[in-house]
Amino acid sequence: MLFNSIDFLVFFPTVTLVFFLIPRKLRSLYLLFASYYFYACWNPRYTLLIALSTIITYISGLLIEKSNKKVKKKFIMALSLISNLLILAIFKYANFAIETLNAIFSHWGISIIDKRVDLLLPVGISFYTFQALSYTLDIYNERIEVERNLIRYALFVSFFPQLVAGPIERSGNLLRQVQSIKEKNLWDFERLRDGILLMFWGLFQKLVIADRASILVNQVYNNYYDYGFIELFAASLLFAVQIYCDFGGYTNIARGAAKVMGFSLMQNFKQPYFSTSIKEFWRRWHISLTSWFTDYLYIPLGGNRKGTLRKYINIWIVFGVSGLWHGASWHFVVWGMLHAAYQTIGELKDKAFQRFFHNKWDLDSFSGKLVKICVTFVLVDIAWVFFASNSVSHAIGIFQQMFKVFQTSGLMGIGLDSGNWAVLIMGIVILFVVDLMHEKGKGIFGIMEKQMLWYRWGLYLGLIWGTIMLGVYGIAYDTSQFIYFQF
């Protein structure tokens, strides 16, 4: 079930209303049922995978807590880790592994495996697997107490607002809130209002900006050989906007929906395109995944504690894995590696600047920051070409075409007419202003809160009607998927 579908429009208010009205002791069970129903709307059989992952990590947690010996704890943790990653590997990476092995061995004329694994990729498998794994690892590291109630734990793994595309929550945050679900005061008007507004802001990002931008991006990227520099450059710029609004929009809807129900999900984006370096970009983009990789991969690998070379190796490992996490394809790996390269070069550059231009260039001035923001954006956008492509050769083809053909027949008519362009540009300007205000520490809803009643509610109405009227309800009106659902 997609957040931008009619089904969700019926599902969410119904589930929420019933949640508010049922006895407190039934809340966990009810939300668990609703969450499984939410997932089952996509594929009922694959709810078994969530259940399996839940049971494995739940039992592991209990066993880790019960065992006295470190070795035994480690063994159980490893078992939980391997079994969960095995499920992920089978469903997500089996064909990728087969294709890669076949490609390698084809040089010697050997075909390792003829058949492909005919399995549908479960929506959100990477998200809920990582969330469940974080629980096992936190128990093992004695960061949290074990959860004995299976229903509460299962709800933590499958809580529907963030089930299929995050944020990847930690037990320290979401599980604690699930544990105190009975004590929640649900009838809080301000919270409800803010939650609904956040959902509409997310829908605005998704429907008005991302889905509109995707029309041009898909048209140009899928037929890149028909276009030149101007079109490909515009498509690349718009993809940066599209993916931010698509994923950021999803996250806002998820956070808003959770807020309506009395839960607080972690922030996943902090104005990422205002980053002045790639390192900072990753502190602002998909924060829940970055912090997961930092806590459960980068630091266990040694982080920056084992020397400079080892630190860079660790960065490359983390970004390589991050690329693979996004998709079982080499173009995602290249995307991750590019970011690793950016980060490595960025740090080396910083050191060089410190040494040679220390007193000459003030990089913290407005102009200095602006240059850094622009450079970071360009680098990120170059990497996005690999992310948006179907393959590495597709991405290379786009770059080659971009610098081969310079004549253009204009951007009008590539799926977007003048009206759509006007709305898209207006949407991007609104997004920029909102992000800029957040960057200045002035939350847009906080500012609105201080306005006069009629003005404030007029803006709320404007946001809701703007989203309804100007939203693109998918190309040819098919509800369009969120990009991150495929991960």
Next chain:
Amino acid sequence: MSMKRIKIITGCLAFLIAFIACGELLKYMLIDDTGSYTRVTFHEMYEQDNIDILFVGSSHCYRSFIPEILDNNAEGLNTFNAGTSSQALDGSYMIIQEAAKHNDLKHIYLELYFNVAFSSYKDREQLTQTYIIADYLHPSLTKIEYLLNASSKKHYINSFIIARRSWEKLLDIKYIGDLISKKQTKTYKDYGYEYITGDAEWYAGKGFVANTGEIQGWNMFLEGEWNSFDFSNISNDWVHTLGDIISFCNTKGISLTLVSAPMSNFYLSGGGNYDVYIDLVNNIIKDTNVDYLDFNLCKEKYIPNVSELFKDVDHLNYEGAQIFSKVFLDYLNGVVSKEELFYASYEEKIESIAPTVFGIIYQDEQKESGELSRICKIISSGEMEYAINLKTSDNKYIEVQDFSENDVFSVTPESHGACTITYRSLDNKGIEYSVDINY
């Protein structure tokens, strides 16, 4: 209840009202219904004291049944025509339910035009025929159910948020200004007929739309296959909804009669075997108390099938509608019986008329060489021989064929002129007839 709670509830209600008002304002600014017949039709429907006899169906309904004539029925019953363009059966069912809610209906005549019977509701991509009904009926659960079932989910946003259909006009200030000006006029506000009155076509009250046009030449461009009426493709939705309407009328004690308005012999003979459709409808109603009156089986002495009575190949013009409505009134008053009016089948009707060439239908075909060719097919009342001569627009005379049973010939695409077809019956080659048809 605490003051805070009262404030919140009042605030929520005020927001809801403001939300709805916004939707209405946007609809007013963006949706141009100043030329809509159905806006006036449904307004008048709600304004009637009581409708006794209701006519529902497609454009064939609102172009054929004249309430002004039919109100002269012997029992003094009030008639109303709630036909709308391309009205499908789900639309008819919606209107019937709405009319039954506000009127003590005695009889419903459901016009059945077969061309709206082929698509299943969920496959619809074009929903104008649904919106022109739903937009002007009062809010109700039945209407919500109608809209939910009328299309797939992807159309719901436009079905329920009316202003959304013309969102791109939001940026067109001139359009909005002009539209508001039009809507500010007294005629529009009073549901007057001014905007829906043209030289050749006008809204004549109680749902009837008059048109004084006359068919120009019996030729028709065909986009699909020859014999395009494929009645085996009639959708299950159509059959089910017909069953629903029959059940509804039974439950409410309303008499129901199915009716087909007259169409030209050219249209029906050119399309395929029309008797298949008649049999199909009769088969559906065979175990019910529902009658079927197909005026395409009507004898020529009552409604002649001549071009003077048609605005196009399948719609009556005003003169045709007047003749038809008078015949229908005679039927209502018992002056003429069903048996007297109709032949038993369409085939019998065609056999009863003198050998006639109704017209030509044509279609563009691409040859293997890639060259386009316009294929013309003569539509006639039986087995005949034809001699075909063309007079092109630059006054060249071309003899296509001497008398032959061949009824298909080709002309150059995009060319125009007159086609003279001389024809004679195979049974009686002594008598020859001739007809000129523009192509």
